[in-house]
Each structure stands twice: as structure tokens, then as C-alpha cells.
Amino acid sequence: MSAVGIVFALLFYAATVVLVVGLAVRIADYARTPAPLKIPTTPAPVTRGGVALRMAREVVFFESLFKGSVWTWIFGWLFHVCLALVLVRHLRYFTEPVWFWVALVQPLGILAAFGMAAGLAGLLARRIVVERIRYISVPSDYLMLVLLLLIGASGLAMKYVFRTDVVAVKAFFLGLMRFDWQPLPADPMLYIHLLLVAALMIVFPFSKLLHAPGVFFSPSRNQADDPRESRHLAPWAAKLEQR
Amino acid sequence: MAEVKAPPLREFPSPPPLAPGAMDTSRPYVASDKIQTAIGFPGELSDSWEQRAIDHMGALLGKYRSLKVFMDSCVHCGACADKCHYFIGTQDPKNMPVARQELMRSVYRRYFTLPGKFFPRIVGARDLTREVLDEWYTYYNQCSECRRCSVFCPYGIDTAEVTMAAKEILDAVGYGQKYTNEIIGKVHKIGNNLGLPGPALADTLEGLEEDTKEETGVDVRFPLDEKGAEVLLVTPSADFFAEPHVDSLIGYAKVFHAAGVSWTLSSKASEAGNFGLFIGNYEQLRAIALRIREAALELGVKRIIVGECGHAWRVAYSFWNTLVGIGAGGRDPFAVQLQSQLDPSVRQPTHICEYTWSLIQRGALKFDKEANDHRVVTFHDSCNVARASRMGDFPGGQFEIPRAIIRAVANKYVEMAPETTHEKTFCCGGGGGLLTDELLDLRVKGALPRMEALRAVADGQGVNFMATICAICKAQFTKVLPYYGFKMNMVGGVHQLVSTAIRLGTHS
Numbered sequence A: 001m002s003a004v005g006i007v008f009a010l011l012f013y014a015a016t017v018v019l020v021v022g023l024a025v026r027i028a029d030y031a032r033t034p035a036p037l038k039i040p041t042t043p044a045p046v047t048r049g050g051v052a053l054r055m056a057r058e059v060v061f062f063e064s065l066f067k068g069s070v071w072t073w074i075f076g077w078l079f080h081v082c083l084a085l086v087l088v089r090h091l092r093y094f095t096e097p098v099w100f101w102v103a104l105v106q107p108l109g110i111l112a113a114f115g116m117a118a119g120l121a122g123l124l125a126r127r128i129v130v131e132r133i134r135y136i137s138v139p140s141d142y143l144m145l146v147l148l149l150l151i152g153a154s155g156l157a158m159k160y161v162f163r164t165d166v167v168a169v170k171a172f173f174l175g176l177m178r179f180d181w182q183p184l185p186a187d188p189m190l191y192i193h194l195l196l197v198a199a200l201m202i203v204f205p206f207s208k209l210l211h212a213p214g215v216f217f218s219p220s221r222n223q224a225d226d227p228r229e230s231r232h233l234a235p236w237a238a239k240l241e242q243r
Numbered sequence B: 001m002a003e004v005k006a007p008p009l010r011e012f013p014s015p016p017p018l019a020p021g022a023m024d025t026s027r028p029y030v031a032s033d034k035i036q037t038a039i040g041f042p043g044e045l046s047d048s049w050e051q052r053a054i055d056h057m058g059a060l061l062g063k064y065r066s067l068k069v070f071m072d073s074c075v076h077c078g079a080c081a082d083k084c085h086y087f088i089g090t091q092d093p094k095n096m097p098v099a100r101q102e103l104m105r106s107v108y109r110r111y112f113t114l115p116g117k118f119f120p121r122i123v124g125a126r127d128l129t130r131e132v133l134d135e136w137y138t139y140y141n142q143c144s145e146c147r148r149c150s151v152f153c154p155y156g157i158d159t160a161e162v163t164m165a166a167k168e169i170l171d172a173v174g175y176g177q178k179y180t181n182e183i184i185g186k187v188h189k190i191g192n193n194l195g196l197p198g199p200a201l202a203d204t205l206e207g208l209e210e211d212t213k214e215e216t217g218v219d220v221r222f223p224l225d226e227k228g229a230e231v232l233l234v235t236p237s238a239d240f241f242a243e244p245h246v247d248s249l250i251g252y253a254k255v256f257h258a259a260g261v262s263w264t265l266s267s268k269a270s271e272a273g274n275f276g277l278f279i280g281n282y283e284q285l286r287a288i289a290l291r292i293r294e295a296a297l298e299l300g301v302k303r304i305i306v307g308e309c310g311h312a313w314r315v316a317y318s319f320w321n322t323l324v325g326i327g328a329g330g331r332d333p334f335a336v337q338l339q340s341q342l343d344p345s346v347r348q349p350t351h352i353c354e355y356t357w358s359l360i361q362r363g364a365l366k367f368d369k370e371a372n373d374h375r376v377v378t379f380h381d382s383c384n385v386a387r388a389s390r391m392g393d394f395p396g397g398q399f400e401i402p403r404a405i406i407r408a409v410a411n412k413y414v415e416m417a418p419e420t421t422h423e424k425t426f427c428c429g430g431g432g433g434l435l436t437d438e439l440l441d442l443r444v445k446g447a448l449p450r451m452e453a454l455r456a457v458a459d460g461q462g463v464n465f466m467a468t469i470c471a472i473c474k475a476q477f478t479k480v481l482p483y484y485g486f487k488m489n490m491v492g493g494v495h496q497l498v499s500t501a502i503r504l505g506t507h508s
Helices: A003-032 A048-061 A063-068 A070-093 A100-104 A106-129 A131-136 A139-160 A166-177 A188-206 A208-217 A235-242 B033-038 B049-063 B065-073 B085-090 B097-112 B114-118 B130-140 B148-152 B159-172 B178-189 B198-216 B245-259 B282-299 B310-324 B333-339 B352-361 B383-388 B397-409 B437-446 B448-461 B471-484 B494-501
Strands: B231-234 B303-306 B377-379 B465-468 B491-493
Touching (some): A003 A208, A048 A063, A048 A208, A063 A070, A070 A106, B033 B178, B065 B097, B231 B245, B231 B282, B245 B491, B377 B397, B465 B471, B491 B494
16 A cells, blocks of 8 residues: 555544544533523424424524525525535445445435535635625635535546546545555545545534534524423522522 | 714615724723622722633633534624624624624634634634723623524524623623613612612602592502512513603503402512623522512512513513522422412413403403504514513414504504514614613614614504513613604503503403
């Protein structure tokens, strides 16, 4: 196995550890921190089942964003849905045999790559063109969009221009998962693609990408509107009653 | 202060262009040493305040999941950017909710995240300097904690939570706001926000009994501290003498009279408002709410009803059960002590509108609707009622019940534009502890979106009365309506309309 292959193997182990452990620590932190007061944004569901539905609408359809800004919703929703499809398409590199439903969405995954790029381009354009969005943007906002765009572009480039040996790539990743390392094809475009993906995995738990787990812990969205029916008391607040 | 002028109404309400720095000198008076120490905060900024501020921020991040999640989750998408009435009215970009949050988030990143420690410029992190702290004081005192931005945020980030945390940190380092903290001192010392002592309150209520007798010929009572009454009414102290608030108090009294229910006010709990909310301080919030619990226990009432007040209803509805056990479902001794006394067959606490509406539904109240025919009424949803509480037993009851009452007592009712009502309602511009004279310029500008919507129905459908169920809304509109060419007495309470139309005298 080449030196570059070894570097990438180690990089992906490291990136995976950072992503998984980083997210686990963050999520555990969110879960451990109490929400002392009932603060759902009302009107809110009055039952846990209703809350699950509200959260599902929020996570799947971006309901609040739709109310807030239709343009951002179009680009943002397009990007996220396409990203999900692209990720599903990539599962074929990690499964043998490829799962039935993953095989089913393969053609959609390619279409989604273009949709993803279009959504990201729209979000980037909005950040540059709309005065108030430009005002609130910091360098990392642009960098994140550019990073995702480059991941998409390098992936598409491999599909259409600088073709790589995808069978070997699959062998490489299956090898990583089975701790039986296999060579990685020596293609610069593949290196770029993998490098950027590893970078994304590493920054995920330390960046605004935490909005992904964060939304599930948002008290204004995940609390039921039932404060008169049951007493909601955080442990630190209960101690005040014993004084 | 320069002359305060209303901004021009926009022909087509669309996001305004930015005017950086437009409001960077708008600041409320700082609380004096005496005001601060009276409620347990340091008197002034002293050495090592930076470290204490960061330590306090760390403590809040450990106590409030909202703050922790909201600090991490924002992606700067800008969905909230054009939703704040203060941004619309002032055009100052730091009044965009995301930019207001960023004043704190930039500090959070610097001290509590790895990228902020190592690459501050890239992620927009900065040290907590005196300039930054002053900026916090300026712009967190330009947020009325109305939660409108949280409706549109894909992660439900509520700027009110961030503003409250900022005010809590400012208080903790001795940089409090005079208006709010002075009032909190008064409520502890005297029992209400306006500093009206018990004997003066008794006098006022006696006067109201005489006035009402003169007006109606009926002996409508305004009882104070009557043990054994069925209902304890807790209402904002402005209801005792401010115009138009007092007309709603007369309305509540007439409703109780017509229903034949014994009720009482309390000199100890002569204030529904709880400014502890505005400064995000749990201990203050709880200490102020404890007065209500104590009054209810002493008077032995079966039911607690809250008068027309927006943030008070948020605290009562959403927090009282948590803070002091006014509600149901408590299993601990502290909650059970009170909850076993209260009538379990009705919701505790009850909003006066829920109470009046239940009487109307039962046919227990009769009205001469024609008495309100000189009014063409619209309804302004108050932010804390709309987005932080509920009435009745279905989501959105807080919108339907006040409107149902208005339709039951008045013939002419008109809705304002839908993007300015219900959950999308605009704040009056005076909430969150900003109802103070030195912020008048901000308050007038913040009222712009509501004034635009009111202008449309005033010119189009002849609306001449805007009903609302919040003491702050009433006081704020009374003050700012004239700046927009409206009469100040155009605003009033829902129970003011009830008071005009209700039939007294016989009840069974």
C-alpha cells in the first residue's frame, strides 16, 4: 500500500473518531443540561405525540424556515434533501452486498449531486447579494459553503471527467471498516474529494453544523404546551424549595 | 434628547435597507448602586468584571439548555433578520435578531469553543472588552423579548432567551438597567410595580366602587384582602389607576358581580407583572411569584385568575406551576400544599378572558352589544400571550378566546393584516422592560409595523378602537399613538368593551 493510502487510511480513522466522539460529547452535553422553564413557542402541541409531529415537520420540511424566508427555504431544502440522497448513494461504498434500497436510489443520487450544487450556489449567492445576509455572514459561513461546493464538484468531476476506479475505492473503504487495508487509487481528484470530506467530518462537531443535533434539543420546539397540567421542575430549581 | 419623530409608514412593508449605527446611542439609564444592591446585585462594575461575566455565562450555559443549544445552532441563514419590529423601525443592523444574538455568540465562541480560541477571526469570535459589554447594554436593551423571531427560526432559536441571559450577566457584574431593577425593588418592598401601598389601594378601590355605582346604579364591589373569597384576582397594578387600564378592572368587577361569584384582590399580591422575567433571573422570577402563592394560601381562595397583562400571563401560565406550584399535577409536598386547596375542576391559573368566555358560553352573562356600536374594534395580539402561553384547551385558544369575547360584546369587529396578528403579531414596541421615557425614540420606532397595520384598517374600515390584553401594550400605545396621528384613547382593554356592554342588576 502506498504512503498516500496509509495517510488517508489514518486520516479517515481520525476523522471518524473526531466526528463520532465529538458529536456524542456535544449531544450528551445538550441532554444533560436541564431546561428549567417551559418555553415552547406557542401555539404548540399539547401532547408528546404532537411534539414529535412538530419536530418531524421541522426536520423534514423546514416548516419554520418556510414561514420565514421562501428563497432560503428553496435553496436550503434543496441542498439538504439532495445531500441526503447523495449520502445514501455513497452507502454503496460501505456495504457489500449493496442494500436493495440503496441500489434503488443510485440514479437519483447523481441528479441530487447537481441539485446539491445548485442549492449551495443559491445559498452562497444569497449571502453575497442580500445586504442584510452579507452583514451577518462571517468568514466561516462562506468557507463552509465553499467546502461543501468543492466536495460536490470534485465528486461530480470524478463521475464525468477524471474517472476513478470506484471498485478499488470501495475495496479501500471496506478494508478500513474490516481493518484489512486495501490500496487507494492514485487519482488526484479522489485525493481532493476525500481530503475535503475528512475536513468536513472533523469540523462538524465544532461548528455551526451542530444545528443538526441542536434542533432536536431546542426547547422552543421540543416541549409540549402543558405547564398547567403537570409540574416541570429542573433539579437545580428544586433545590431552591428546600431552602 | 433630540425630538422624537415617527418614521414614515412604508407603502409596501418590505425589509428596509441597513443603517449601521443608527441606534448605537440609544441606552436606558443604568441602575444606581442603591437600586442594584437592594435586589442583591453588585452596585457597579468593579475590577475583574470580565472574569465574573465569563464565569456567569458558563454557569448559565450549564443551567439553561436553551442558551447552550441556541449558542451552537445558528447558521446565519437570516430567516429572522427582517422579522424584528425594532429592526424594521430603526434599520440598525444590530437589531436584526441574528445580529443581536451574535453580540453574545461571538463572546461564547471565544471563551467556550475550540475554533473561537484558535481561529477567532474566521468564526467571528471576540474578547469580552468594555466596548463589547457596552454594546450588549445598548442592544440587549433594544429587544422586547417578544419571540417573533423564534417563530421563523428553523431551529427555534429564541432571541428572548439570549437577551435574558445577557441581562442576567450584566446584572451579575453590576451593570443593571434602572427602570426594570427599580421596579423589582418596589414589588418586593411595597407589593406592586407602581409602588402603591395597601391603604392607598384600599382608597382607590373604594373610589372605584362609588364611580361604578354612579355610572350603573348597581353596587359592584371591589374587595381587598377578603379571606374565604372564592377567587383571587391578580392583575397588573396599572389597572388600579392608569387609563385605559382601569376600565378593564371595572370590567372584571362587573363580570364577577354578574356571575355572582365572591372574589378579592390582595394587597400583598397587588401586582401580576413579574419583571424578573425581563432580566432572565430565575431567583427574582421565583421570589416575585412567591407573593402570589402566599396570598392564595393566606386568603384560602379556590381559584386564581389573572387580569389583562401579557408577560404576567406568560409567567402565570407557563411558569407559576414550576416556580411556586400554582397549577396541577404536583406530587411534591411544596406543590401539594397549594394544589390541594385550589379547585381541581378548573385550570389554575385562569386568564380573565378564559373565565369571562366560559361564563358567556354558559349563558351566564348578558350583553347590550349596541352599547359598543360607536366603536369599530380591532384586536392587537400581545406577544407574550400569543407566542409564550395559551388559553383554553386547544393550541391557539389564546387567539380565539379574546376575539370570541369581543364578538360577543361588540357588533363591529375587523382583523388587521394576517402577517401582523396571531403568532406573527408585532410587539407594541414597549415590552421586555423598555417602557421607560428615555427610550421613547426606540419605542416610537418599534411601533412602526403595528401602526402600519392599524393605519390600513383605520383608513380602510374605519377602525377606531384597538383592543388588547396587556398593560404594557396599553401604556405604550397610549404614548406612541399620537406620534402616528392617532388618538391616544384609541387603545383599550377587552374587558373595557365587556364593561360597556354587560347587563348588571339581576343574576340568578
